[in-house]
Amino acid sequence: MKPLGPIPDGFTAVGGELAVDGVPASVLVARVGRTPCFVYSRAMIAKRIAALRAAMPPRLALHYAVKANPLPALLVAMSGLVDGFDIASGGELAIVSGAGIDPSRLSFAGPGKRDEELSAAIVAGATLNLESAREAERALAAADRLGIAPRLAVRVNPDFDLRGSGMKMGGGAKPFGIDAAQVPALVRTILRAGAEWRGFHIFAGSQALDAAAIAETQALTLTLAAQLADAVGEPLPACNLGGGFGIPYFPGDVPVDIGHVGAELSNHFANLPQVLEHTQFCIELGRYLVGPAGVYLTRIVERKLSHGQTFLITDGGLHHQLAASGNFGTVVRRNYPVAIASRFDAAPSEEASVVGCLCTPLDRLADAALFPRAEEGDLVAVFCAGAYGATASPAAFLGHGPAAELLL
Ligand SMILES: Cc1ncc(COP(=O)(O)O)c(C=O)c1O
Structure with a gap:
């Protein structure tokens, strides 16, 4: 028997159902109109953002990382809730x-x-977080051709990573x-070229x-931003402090103590x-804002017994929920929070x-877990599906097609 991850707060049972x-x-x-589908709750997202803002210093702006759920x-809903967007x-x-989001917020x-892509971003007025000296050269050349002063920031590869993060994006090569x-x-070089200098982006890790x-x-x-700004000899206009706020997916995971993070930052x-006195600071978060506010619903097509083990075979799978299947960067497969939605x-x-x-042993949404007895036609819910679900899974694989999506 393997435990299931913790179901996020805010879900209830109505008439016995999730x-x-x-x-x-x-x-x-x-x-x-069909399964499988993703359902996202605008109210839950708004609540999470309000709690996060209340915990963080007012000076800190909040950006949404679009990759989590585009x-x-x-x-459109996020547009009124966050200050900027990371693309x-x-x-x-x-x-x-x-x-309809103003590209100057990107x-x-x-x-x-x-x-x-560099040209399109420059024309739109988005800030480019430059990832290499060569990219800076290409961006300045594109801006020259276009006759536009580009908004340029430098993404710094720091000499540290985010301890305990699921994905390390800094430290070393x-x-x-x-x-x-x-x-x-x-x-x-960027300042000499007459670009609009937008400061540093320092993203050390995720989850x-x-x-x-x-x-x-x-x-x-x-500290690093201050050292670099001192070395440049100019006050720093803006600094993106990255993100990395994770969410509990697996048994034993506990939510981030945002009160502690906010107090330290204050x-x-x-x-x-x-x-750094007049620097505009922001963080950019994806999964923390939207992950727990989404659920993936799939229907049981068949109950099957094999060598004494019960398999609930659904019409969904890893082609929509790669992360829940354990194939999106985890070393050991552990169960996400999963429930029989129709017998919640x-x-x-x-x-x-x-x-x-899918015809692969990798396509497992919950492994050997304890559930109420479920039958053909029952609905299964996979939680924490609001981020890196629909667009981070190989929806074209085996031709089943994408899942539907609904924002409440
Ligand atoms: C540059 C950058 N920003 C933001 C994110 C979003 O991370 P998360 O969804 O974990 O908040 C990532 C994730 O890889 C990233 O690489």
């Missing part, structure tokens, strides 16, 4: 612009930006950012639950060196594995 914002799963599926309706491609630039990070030692000279580690990384980031903000308040009574409809 309900999102008080609406039972069967009603949600009827509204969407559904246009969700972006990672020309495609995301088009989606965000198409959602910053564009990510290695391997093509010349067309990395394809991301410019090694700290090379940054001052590059910034001087950390340890508040002390996040606070420590933020402190190191502020202390640092109260004692900033002169070169029933007592668990049998061990079963929830699998998808």
Whole structure:
């Protein structure tokens, strides 16, 4: 028997079924018209953002990392809730612009930006977080051709990473950012070229639950930003402190103590060196804002017994929920929070594995876990599906097609 991850707060049972914002799963599926589907709660996202803002110093702006969930309706909802957006491609630039969001609120990070993407971002007025000296050269050349002063920031590859993070994006040799030692000279080149200087982007890692580690990384980031700004000899206009706030996915995971992170950051903000006194600070978060506010609903097509083990075979799978299947960067496969949505308040009574409809043993949404007895036609819910679900999974694999998406 393997334990399941913790179900995020805010979900209830209505008439015995899982309900999102008080609406039972069967009603949600009827509204969407089919399974599998993702359902996201705007109210839960707004609540999370309000709690986060209350915990952080007011001076800290909040940006949304679009890669976590780029559904246009969700972006429109986010537009009134966050201060800026982090994009990672020309495609995301088009989606965000198409959602009516002012491109001057965007910053564009990510290695391997093509010349067309650099040009499109410059024309739109987005800030480019430059990932290499060569990219800076290409951006300045594109800006020259266009006759526009580009908004340029430098993504720094710091000499530290985010302790305990699921994905490390800094420390040592990395394809991301410019090694700290090379940054001052590059910034001087950018200033000489007449670009609009937008400061530093320092993103050390992602999916950390340890508040002390996040606070420590933020402190190191502020120190590094001050050192680099001093070396450049100019006050720093802006500094993106990265993100890294994780969410509990697995058994034993606990939520980040945002009160601790906010209190530490407030202390640092109260004692900033002169070169950072007027700096605009932000963090950029994806999964923390939207992950727990989404659920993936899939229907059991068949109950099957094999060598005494029960398999609940669903119409969904890793082609929509790669992360829950354990194939998106985890070393040891552990269970996400998963429940029988149509029997949400029933007592668990049998061990079963929830699998998808793909012909691969990798397609497992819950492994040997305890559930109420479920039958064909029952709905299964996979939680923590609001981030890195629909667009971070190989939806074209085996031709089943994408899941539907609904924003409540
Ligand atoms: C540059 C950058 N910003 C933001 C994020 C979002 O991270 P998360 O969704 O864990 O907050 C990532 C994730 O890899 C990233 O690389």
